[in-house]
Amino acid sequence: MKKISRRSFLKVTGIAAAVSAAAGLLTGCGSSSSSQGAGSQAGSTDSAGGAAENIVNIGSTGVLATLNPLMVDATWVNMYAATLQFNPLVALDENAEFVGILADRVETEDNLTYTIHLDDNATWSDGQPITAQDLKFTMKCLTSSKLGNTTMMLSALVGTDDNGFRPDGVDDIEGVQVVDDKTCTFSFKYEVNEVSFKNGYAQYLYTVPEHVLKDVAEEDLASYDWFKAPTVISGPYRCVDVDYNHYASFEANAAYWRGVPKIEKLNLKIVAAAQLLSGLQSGEIDVVPPLLGSINLDDYAAVRNLPNVNAEYGAAYAVEALFINCNTIPEKEIRQAMLCGLDRQTIIDGLLDGAGVVCDGFAVPDGPYYKGLVGTAFDAARAKQLVETAKANGWDSSKEYNVYLNSGEETLINAATIAQSYWQAIGINVKLNPVDLDTLMTMCINGEGDVYGVQYTYPPVDPSWDIDWVLNWWCFYPSDVVADGLNVLWSTNDTDTYAETLYAIDQDVQENVPIINLYANGPLGAVAKRVSGAKASMYGCLNNVHEWTINA
Numbered sequence: 001m002k003k004i005s006r007r008s009f010l011k012v013t014g015i016a017a018a019v020s021a022a023a024g025l026l027t028g029c030g031s032s033s034s035s036q037g038a039g040s041q042a043g044s045t046d047s048a049g050g051a052a053e054n055i056v057n058i059g060s061t062g063v064l065a066t067l068n069p070l071m072v073d074a075t076w077v078n079m080y081a082a083t084l085q086f087n088p089l090v091a092l093d094e095n096a097e098f099v100g101i102l103a104d105r106v107e108t109e110d111n112l113t114y115t116i117h118l119d120d121n122a123t124w125s126d127g128q129p130i131t132a133q134d135l136k137f138t139m140k141c142l143t144s145s146k147l148g149n150t151t152m153m154l155s156a157l158v159g160t161d162d163n164g165f166r167p168d169g170v171d172d173i174e175g176v177q178v179v180d181d182k183t184c185t186f187s188f189k190y191e192v193n194e195v196s197f198k199n200g201y202a203q204y205l206y207t208v209p210e211h212v213l214k215d216v217a218e219e220d221l222a223s224y225d226w227f228k229a230p231t232v233i234s235g236p237y238r239c240v241d242v243d244y245n246h247y248a249s250f251e252a253n254a255a256y257w258r259g260v261p262k263i264e265k266l267n268l269k270i271v272a273a274a275q276l277l278s279g280l281q282s283g284e285i286d287v288v289p290p291l292l293g294s295i296n297l298d299d300y301a302a303v304r305n306l307p308n309v310n311a312e313y314g315a316a317y318a319v320e321a322l323f324i325n326c327n328t329i330p331e332k333e334i335r336q337a338m339l340c341g342l343d344r345q346t347i348i349d350g351l352l353d354g355a356g357v358v359c360d361g362f363a364v365p366d367g368p369y370y371k372g373l374v375g376t377a378f379d380a381a382r383a384k385q386l387v388e389t390a391k392a393n394g395w396d397s398s399k400e401y402n403v404y405l406n407s408g409e410e411t412l413i414n415a416a417t418i419a420q421s422y423w424q425a426i427g428i429n430v431k432l433n434p435v436d437l438d439t440l441m442t443m444c445i446n447g448e449g450d451v452y453g454v455q456y457t458y459p460p461v462d463p464s465w466d467i468d469w470v471l472n473w474w475c476f477y478p479s480d481v482v483a484d485g486l487n488v489l490w491s492t493n494d495t496d497t498y499a500e501t502l503y504a505i506d507q508d509v510q511e512n513v514p515i516i517n518l519y520a521n522g523p524l525g526a527v528a529k530r531v532s533g534a535k536a537s538m539y540g541c542l543n544n545v546h547e548w549t550i551n552a
Contacts, residue, residue: 003377005329005522008075008392010350012550013540018470022082024229028119028427029298031239034269034485038224043489047148047278050323053185053550054263054264054265055263055264055265055266055267056265056267056286056287056531056534056548056550057264057266057267057269057279057284057285057286057290058266058267058268058285058286058287058288058289058290058292058293058454059269059271059276059279059280059285059287059293059381060077060080060268060269060270060271060292060337061172061187061270061271061272061273061291061293061294061408062075062076062077062270062293062408062437063077063116063244063245063270063436063437063438064077064081064242064244064245064248064268064270065077065078065438066078066227067081067082067085067088067227067228067248068111068148068221068222068224068245069082069085069206069207069208069227069551070138070141070142070149070206070208070221070222070227070262070313071147071149072204073100073170073441075441075532076289076291076292076340077268077270077292079204079501080268080289080292080511080541081239081248081541082206083206083235083542084235084236084237084239084250085207085230085233085234085235085237085238085239085250085265086124086206086234086235087101087102087107087206087235088101088102088202088203088204088205089101089106089116089203089205089207090103090106090198090202090203090205090518091102091203091539091540091543092203092459092461092539092540093496093539093540093543094316094535094537094538094539094541095540096459096460096461096538096539097196097461098119098203098461099540099543100119101367101543102118102119102130102207102234103116103117103118103119103202104115104117104118104119104120106194106197106202108194108197109517111188111191111192111194111197111493112187112188112190112191112192112466112492113185113186113187113188113194114186114187114188114194114197114390115179115183115184115185116132116135116184116185116186116202116454116461117182117183117184117221118130118131118132118135118182118183118184119378120182120259121257121360122234122257123234123255123257124233124234125232125233125234125238125253125255125256126133126211126231126232126255126430127255128209129181129210130176130207130230130234130257131181131182131420132178132179132181132182132183132184132211132550133178133181133210134176134209134210134389135176135184135207136173136176136177136184136206137210137213137214138205138206138207139154139173139176139205139277140146140159140166140171140172140173141175141208141218141221142154142167142205143157143159143160143164143166143173143212144165144166144218144221145163145165145166145168145338146168146217146218146219146469147219147221147222148216148222149222150353151233151326154175154201155253156188156189156190156192157175157176157186157187157188158174158175158187158188158189158191158196159172159173159174159175159176160173160175160351164261172510175187175188177410177515181281185218186201188220188470191320191490191491192489192490192491193454193490193491193492193493194493195461195462196464196465196489196490197471199459199461199462199464199465200462200465203284204323207234209232209234212226212232213226219451224246228242229241229242231355232286233253234254234257234259235253235256235468236256236258236545237250237251237253237261237266237545238250238251238253238254244539245267245270246270247267247268247269247270248267248268249265249266249267249268250266250267250268251265252264252265253465255350259491259546259547260330260543260546261546261548262546262547262548262549262550263549264445264550266479266545268298269284269285270292271285271297272412273294273295273409273410274296274299274410275297275406276288276293276294276299276303276526277295277296277302277303279301280303280306280308280309280526281306281308281529283308283372283528283530285528286527286528286530286531286534287526287528287531287536287541288525288526288527288528288539289536289537289542290313290314290318290522290525290536290537290538291314291318291457291522291523291539292541293525294408294409294455294523295524295525295526296411297351297353297410297411297430300524304524305526306526307399308528308529308530309526309527309528309529310526310529310536311524311525311526311536312524312525312526312528312529312536313522313523313524313525313534314363314522314523314537314538315366315460315522316356316357316365316366316520316521317358317364317366317367317457317458317459317460317520317522317538318455318456318520318521318522318523319364319455319458319517319518319519320409320411320412320415320453320455320456320516320517320519320520320521321453321454321456321515321516322403322416322451322452322453322515322518323418323444323451323452323454323474323475323514323515323517324338324450324451324475324513324514324515324516325447325449325450325451325474325475325476326476326477326514327476328380328401328447328450329401329445329450329451331390331393331395331415332385332512332513333387333389333393333395334386334390334391334395334428335512335513335514336383336386336513337382337383337384337386337387337390337426337428338383338482338511338516339360339376339421339516340376340377340378340379340382340386340515341378341379341380341382341383341384341422341423341425341426341428342378342419342422342423342516342518343422344358344375344378344517344519345378346378346418347415347418347419347519349520350418350519351411351414351418352411352519353416355521356363356519356520357503357519357520357521358375358517358519358523359373359375359419359469359517359519359520360373360376360506360509360510360517361505361506361507361509361510361517362458362463362466362467362502362503362505362506362509362519363463363496363499363502363503363506364460365520366460366522367458367460367463367501368460368461368495368499369460369495369498369502369542370498371499371502371503373503373506373507373510375517376466376510378522380422380425383425383476384427385427392516394464397427399431400431401427401428401429401430401431401450401451402430402431402449402450402451403416403420403430403431403432403433403449403450403451403452403453404434404435404439404440404443404449404451404452404456405432405433405434405440405452405453405454405491406431406434406435406436406440406453406454407434407435407437408436408437409453409454409455412453412518413432413434414452415518416432416453416518417432420432421533422500430450430451433449434533436451436533437454440452440454444473444474445473445474447464447476452474455523456470457486462489463502464489466491467482467486467489467505468486469507470515471515472513475514475515477512477514479508479512481504481505481508482508482509483499485502485505485508486505488501489501491514497509500536525537525538525541529551530550530551531549531551532548532549532550532551533547533548534548
């Protein structure tokens with residue numbers, strides 16, 4: 001079978017907050033932490049420090065990188081901010097099923113051509129209809145090398161090169177055609193099944209208004225200040241003030257086509273993880289989506305016991321993972337030793353009070369494709385023997401590997417500290433380096449470190465894009481098993497075939513160890529009881545944000 005590398009989205013969070021995000025593609029990592037809280041920034045609280053009457057504050061431990069929907073890198077904090085202002089075509093709901101937002105329906109007969117039917121009622125906030133021409137304009141922007149969005153590579157689309165860009169000087173995008181005002185087609189070079197299309201493309205396409213942006217040069221769009229306070233939006237809220245490190249303040253879109261929001265203002269408050277408990281307790285934070293804000297594990301019990309808060313665990317889609325750069329650690333025996341020389345159950349029992357699962361690969365236990373792959377057992381004797389074999393083959397035991405960790409995840413850092421002691425015991429030396437999430441993501445892409453630690457949330461409906469992203473572009477791990485398997489995952493409509501193929505990929509990853517899953521768990525989310533209609537679900541938290549209300 002032809003092997004295709006389809007560079008896609010990274011999902012990041014809290015690398016989606018799952019990226020917790022996520023990322024996904026995009027999809028799809030951990031949240032980064034600001035050392036300063038948002039406190040009473042941007043008028044989010046009243047003079048007494050309590051919650052203002054018609055304002056809801058959403059807590060995030062991830063720092064914003066952009067409000068530009070054309071440059072969203074699929075970390076969850078950026079995706080949440082984009083979703084508030086610009087509707088995606090589809091979105092995952094709380095049951096991890098796709099529902100239409102801007103798109104009324106998505107259809108295909110052959111997995112090669114997709115027809116997007118936009119909702120007939122969809123309008124911009126200035127009253128202009130949202131059209132298929134707007135969608136094509138957005139795709140022209142995204143496929144422009146002058147814009148340079150490297151986190152959404154559309155190389156599968158007809159008319160693009162291997163990097164997902166249309167040729168310089170070519171103004172049209174052949175793979176996207178307007179049928180009528182509300183209908184558009186996407187054409188692909190090879191089969192992309194419907195779930196993969198929705199997961200890898202449709203949920204990350206935030207259509208922008210051509211009638212507002214058509215005269216802006218493509219090279220200026222990436223840094224265009226208009227996106228910091230856009231005058232024309234399709235979403236329920238418009239940003240009016242932003243400090244990327246601390247907050248973004250939004251006001252309701254009175255012309256929102258899906259229904260006027262019932263809450264006048266929203267604030268995205270960026271705080272350190274340690275501040276989430278006190279913020280929920282005082283009422284300065286109302287909602288903590290589990291993919292956006294990483295509540296410290298030590299605070300879980302206290303959050304659950306708050307009388308003013310409803311707290312719930314998400315499904316165990318989030319994986320605390322270590323991604324190994326196979327260019328700098330090419331020795332398979334060393335990677336295997338790092339896995340089997342690590343007592344992951346002890347980490348789970350000690351740090352999570354047993355609330356985690358040992359698993360290898362991408363099919364997480366709560367996902368639909370899990371087939372019971374047994375996690376690699378702790379075996380210190382085998383790990384030491386593998387290290388000795390590597391030495392005999394020329395491995396330099398004096399090496400010290402640099403492990404870069406998301407500084408916003410205290411539990412990850414603690415887990416990595418435990419791992420460090422296990423590895424020292426078998427003769428592998430590592431240095432732990434906590435860095436902010438943006439720095440970590442840049443280092444991953446550039447291959448600047450040896451190991452990268454972050455929480456990654458794999459979309460349960462289709463982890464294929466994330467598999468491609470992390471193995472090819474973070475781990476630099478070439479594998480015929482993975483390449484051939486991804487072709488099957490992207491083309492099959494049969495869930496049994498998908499599950500069997502994913503199992504084969506997981507076995508390959510377990511054997512060759514480009515990734516070590518420290519554990520999988522369902523992070524805690526919380527919603528203040530003063531807010532009705534909100535649900536701190538793993539997915540779909542903001543799908544109905546315009547319907548949220550504040551209790552009297």
